[in-house]
Every structure is written in structure tokens, then in C-alpha cells.
Amino acid sequence: MTASRSADGAVDVAALRRPTLTQVAALAGVSLKTASRALNDEPNVAEATGRRVREAADLLGYRLNGIARELRRGATSALVGLISGDLTNPFYSAVASGIERELRQHGLQLVTANNDEDAELERALVDAFLERRVRALLVVPSGAGHEYLAIEGNRGVPFVFLDRPPDGLEADAVLIDNVGGARAAGEHLIAAGHRRIALVADLARMAPQQGRIDGFVQAMEAAGNDGWRPYLRTDVHDVHRAERTVRELLELDPAPTALFTTNNRLTTGALRALRGHPQPPALIGFDDFDLADVIGATVVAHDSVAMGREAARLAHQRISGFSGPARTVTISTSVIARGSGERPAAS
Amino acid sequence: MTASRSADGAVDVAALRRPTLTQVAALAGVSLKTASRALNDEPNVAEATGRRVREAADLLGYRLNGIARELRRGATSALVGLISGDLTNPFYSAVASGIERELRQHGLQLVTANNDEDAELERALVDAFLERRVRALLVVPSGAGHEYLAIEGNRGVPFVFLDRPPDGLEADAVLIDNVGGARAAGEHLIAAGHRRIALVADLARMAPQQGRIDGFVQAMEAAGNDGWRPYLRTDVHDVHRAERTVRELLELDPAPTALFTTNNRLTTGALRALRGHPQPPALIGFDDFDLADVIGATVVAHDSVAMGREAARLAHQRISGFSGPARTVTISTSVIARGSGERPAAS
């Protein structure tokens, strides 16, 4: 008669469909509401009743339906979305890790999606996440122009931008001190006596890259050095092009005596190009990386895990009701000297 | 009168609460169902009606409530869960990346959680994911004993195990050819003339580690070599202990002439210990890593992104209705010679 017993009277444990609370209640011989109370440890449930309900739930292998609960409780999930580049890039995975750890402390779960550095896909992903009713959305944006998020932001889904500032929109952001870090790198090379310094940068249209270029140029201008100008290479977007570009730079006459690469990918390419070189130029790379100590690579380091953590923290504050103006957290950088950046300029 | 207009008659765009389909319908002057039909491009909606509904939706900034839809449509989400170790470990992030790419092709989204290599937390995460009604659950298990998943597995939530086989449970799995890879590493070192070979391994209770130990031992026994026995070090679980262990090994007399490290963490530690060593021993590490080419590190490589992809594929087949017996996909390995593994035994 009840849905929880099959026709032959045996309890239908193997039912394909997952049991509902109604079935548990029927098996325990109580009402739906009482079963709900028992399983949620609400007050005013007789001890014996509670036991019967729990036994029935165990027997059926009952598992609460979080979707239904969320719908009833307010149509918003415990999920926080992250849209970033591919996780095989250690920068993104470090950020994701920091986010995940922080969220977990607040009972929130991270949902990740890869925008493939494509603005169109990114928009679609934002839409998908919003339909899923994520509690907050963290984005390492691929493109510019985030006006389309403006309405959403005002409707209670907080956005936090990572690594790249929001464009056309007020929103929380966690950024790296790109200008300062790059300036420090430039100064470091100047101090080692370098004048002909090559700058190998990624797509200049991306704000962090532009910041790093600016910072480097600032250092050069402060030192009254123009020797870098012939060696500026931007829009180098992948490891192989970086390797090739560095090789080409080294064949110039006169060749640069030092290199500054503005992200981990480019640094990797440069290291490949420099491998086995008899008299390698000095090298400083933006972004720290695994084994940089073993290789002896001088870098502009920053704490990417902390970036993720801060972003998650900002989001959590919004989720918890904070509604002040947009905030920006800046992650500091520091030059870590490991050898490659201290090679003197060939005399 | 309708909920979508505020008391003063203006359309209430700035309402804090996100608009529901009912409000859109009211604003468009049609029934709830008709609005639903219009926005879902169902047939039998007059062109003019459809337009009115879409305009109303735009005006209100309406966004479908995926939670409600999922509840109605079958109480199962488009999410697939991944439980693994920390994403800062490139192995896990590569796996996650492979999974994410594959899932996206099928309109599924990846939800990640870090088990901190803790079996208790892992169980809790599994519970949380099941309550969230994920469509499938991919696990890189931390501990042994997965019997508690048996009921779930039979209830339509497919499980796929990565890297470590399910214990006490029939389930799909994607594993690495640990034995074969380690045997090849052992043979490689033997072929270079080594006899005193140190094996530095992680926790031996973890199946992949045990497999790598076994494979190595097989190679030694096939070569009739016992020279490794004094240099076996297991249960080395972090980078620092690996570094220390390798230093200690090198101070032995006689010292081993070669090292085999059984995962990327241990290889990192070994590389640190070997740095600047006048006459470093040969080194082969299990797991390929970024910049291994620059460092010249010989490794037993395998395609971790493919691992993720295969796991996602298995899961997707189950989601799509496949219900055959449990399958195991094995990811092959290959030794990539880059120098460190080819250093000859000191005569």
C-alpha cells in the first residue's frame, strides 16, 4: 500500500529510484513532517519515534535530496563558482586551491569551469553558473568588458575578480602588485649592471601584462636607461613562441645581457632557450614556480594560494551580508634571488 | 496588483529578490505555463506572446532557477564531483583539467573537493556530494575500505576511482601501470650499470606506491641484483623528508650510485638534495613534471590529463545508461631519458 513496500510485501531496498522522505515516513509509520523532524534533530520528537525513523532511513539507504531542500530553503545553493583558465597552469590551480580551502571552512563548495581564455565561453559559463544559483562567482576574466554582469551583481550574487580588474563594473577584486613587482625586477637587473635588457611579455591587452610592462619601464626610466628599447617583445602567448623569441633575442648583435619574462609560461620558454647556453644572460621571471630553487631561477614571487584565499574571503563576506563599496586587495610581490637574476652584465 | 509591479506602479526592476517566472508571466500578462513555454522555445506559442514574455524577462533580469528545474526534471543535477588531494599538486590538477574538459563536452560541470588525504573527511565529502545529487562521483581515494560506497554505487550514482583501485567494491577505475613503469625504471638503471640503487618511496600502504615498489623489485630480481636492499626507504611522505632522506643516503659508505623516486614530490626533494653535488648519482623519478627537460631529469612519464579524461568518459557512459560490469582503464607509462637517469655508475 505504501510506496515503500513492494507488492510482495518485502521492503524494496533495491528500488532503482532513490527513496524519498515520504517513503521513509511510510516505512516508519509516521507522517512526512515527523520524519523530517527526526532526521534533522529538531525538538519535539519522541525518542522512540526518532529511532524508528532513523532505522527506516538506514534500511532504505535514504539520502536527503539537497536540491529539494535548497529550493525550499531559499533557492540558493552552497556552491561558489570559479571561472578561470586551465588548471594545468599552476597559477590557476594554486588560486583554486586557496579558494577551495577557504570556502570549505564556511561549508561552501567550489565549482570550477575553464573559460579557455575565450570571452564568449566565459559569458556562457557565467550564465550557467547563475542559473545554478551559485552563491558567489569568482572570475579570472579572459576578456575586457564586464558590463553585462552589472545587473547580476546588484541582484545579490557577489562577483570577485581575480588577477584582472573588473571593467565597466564596480566589484571586489584581488590583484597582484604587478607594477611594483616588475619595477623591482627592473631595478634588480639595473643594480647588477645590466643595460641591454630584454622584456618578453604576454598579450599586452591583458591588464596584468600591461602593468608589468609599465613597472619595468618605470624602473628603466628612473635609471635613465634606454638600452631595453630594441629588445621589447610583447604578445608572446605560449611556451614555444617564448622559447623561439628568446633564441632570436640572443642572436642579435649586440645581444641583451638580461631578460625579464612576465609570467611563468614565458619563463619556462626562456629557460628552455637558455639551456646549455655557454654564457646565458641574466633572467628574472614574474611568478614563482616549482623547482625554481633547483634551477636557480630568480623570480618575482607572489602568493597565489593567498590570492585565492582572499578572493574567497571577500566573497564570503558578501554572502554573509556585507554590502559596502567594492574593495580591492593587492597581493604583494618580492624578488627572490636564486642566481639567474644576479649574473653580472658581460663586460 | 501583480507581484511584478511595485506599489507606485513602476516596474520593480531593483527588487532584491530575484524575479521568478510567475512575475515574468504576470508582467507579460500571460499564465505561468505560457511564459515557461515561451522561454523554453516550446511549440504552440504565438509569436507576439513569445516576444512579450521575452521582453518582460529581459526587463526584470529574469534568470531561470536551475534548482527548481532540476527538482522538477528528476532531482539530479548536471554536476559531477571530484574528490582528490590538493590541487597544488600538479598531478591532481592535471587530472582535474582532463576531467573538466571531457565533462564540458557533455554539458556537465565539475565540482571539486580536497580530501586532505584524510579518509574521514573523504567520507563526509562523499556524503555531501551525494546529497547534492551529483550525477557521478570521481574519487582519488585517500584511504582503503570503500565498502560504504557499495549501496550508493548500486543506486545509480556511478563511481570512478582514479589512481587507486576500489577496495571492497566493484567500480570503474583508471589506474596507472605502476608496476610496469617502475620495472622499466629499474631496468633502465641496471642497463646503465648501476647495482647500488636506492629506492625512495612514499607511504607503502597506498596501492600505487606498493605497485611501484613491486615493479622495481621485479626488475632487480630479474637482473639478479641485490645491491638495492640496503637503500630501500619507504613512507617518505613530503618534500622535506625526501630531501633529508636522499642526503642521508648519499652519506652512506658505500653510497648508492642511483636513485629511483616514486612520485613527483619525492623527485623534487631528491633534486634539491642533489643540487650542487659534485658527483650526483643517477636519478629517475616517477611522474613527469614541468621543466624536467630543463633540469634534464629522466622520468617515468604518464599522461595525467588523459587519466582524467578517461575517468570522465567512463562516468559519462554510466550516466548515459551503460550498466555493464566494472571496467579498469590502465594508463601506460614510458621512460623519458633526459640525462639524469643515464649517468653511469661510478666505477
Add this chain to the structure above:
DNA sequence: GGCGTGGCCGACATCGATGTCATACTTTCG
């Protein structure tokens, strides 16, 4: 003109849980 057909639309039930409120039965206490 009558009737069948198809297009368009809305009322209502439903997914699986939780919140509200009513009710029956105890217990407590003046």
C-alpha cells in the same frame, strides 16, 4: 451549418523537502 482539427493557452498537479498552524494528549500548578 456542422464538425473535426490544430493552434494557443491556462488550471492544476507535481518534484522532495521544510515552514506554519492546528490538534490531541500530557503535564504542571494554583
Add this chain to the structure above:
DNA sequence: CGAAAGTATGACATCGATGTCGGCCACGCC
């Protein structure tokens, strides 16, 4: 002893969407 308060429970509405079914109307055809 009777009223008030408290306990245990259940009926029913509800979250926001979709599925079912039936009604109305226009049109075409005999």
C-alpha cells in the same frame, strides 16, 4: 480540579519550475 503550558504529531501550503490535460477559438471541409 480546572486552566495553562508543553509535547508530539500531522495536514496543508510552499519554494519555482515543468508535465498533463482540457478548454476555447479559428479555420477548413463536406
